[in-house]
Amino acid sequence: MRRPPKLPPDAKTQALREAGALHPHPETVRDDVFRSHPFFDPRDRVQVKYEMVRRHQVDGRPVTEVAARFGVSRQTFYQTAAAFEAHGIPGLVPKRPGPKGAHKCTEAVVDYVERWRAGEDVRPDEPLTAAVARRFGVSIHARSLDRAVARRKKKPHP
Structure with a gap:
């Protein structure tokens, strides 16, 4: 046909x-x-x-x-x-397919990343991604962590 x-x-x-x-x-x-x-x-x-x-x-x-x-x-x-x-x-109205956000970069992970960058809870020989993996049991690329922190900084805080 x-x-x-x-x-x-x-x-x-x-x-x-x-x-x-x-x-x-x-x-x-x-x-x-x-x-x-x-x-x-x-x-x-x-x-x-x-x-x-x-x-x-x-x-x-x-x-x-x-x-x-x-x-x-x-x-x-x-x-x-x-x-x-x-x-x-x-x-x-059709919804966008796929994930709606960074499901691994929870608020707790981003809080930890900000504390780590401020010098708290840092092991001198451990990179950030390894520290996140050790603490939260998830593997997140360093650039994904950078973007999550940047998104948080853009959000207006009450």
């Missing part, structure tokens, strides 16, 4: 991309309203998800039919419906 050509980039496409809401495969959205009315844009992932949930909850269409028309699995449909139920439209 041949897919239709991708839509050319324009200002809206760029805005959707920057917001993280650009649908990676708009050609998979086969719902009639997205093909027949210019208001409905298959490139807008948030609009597609909202309309998918609405089609089931308001129009009463079966989940399997709705999922197929919108190019997603039933599992994805249920996850989308749950996100909408819990958070409304903001729940439909």
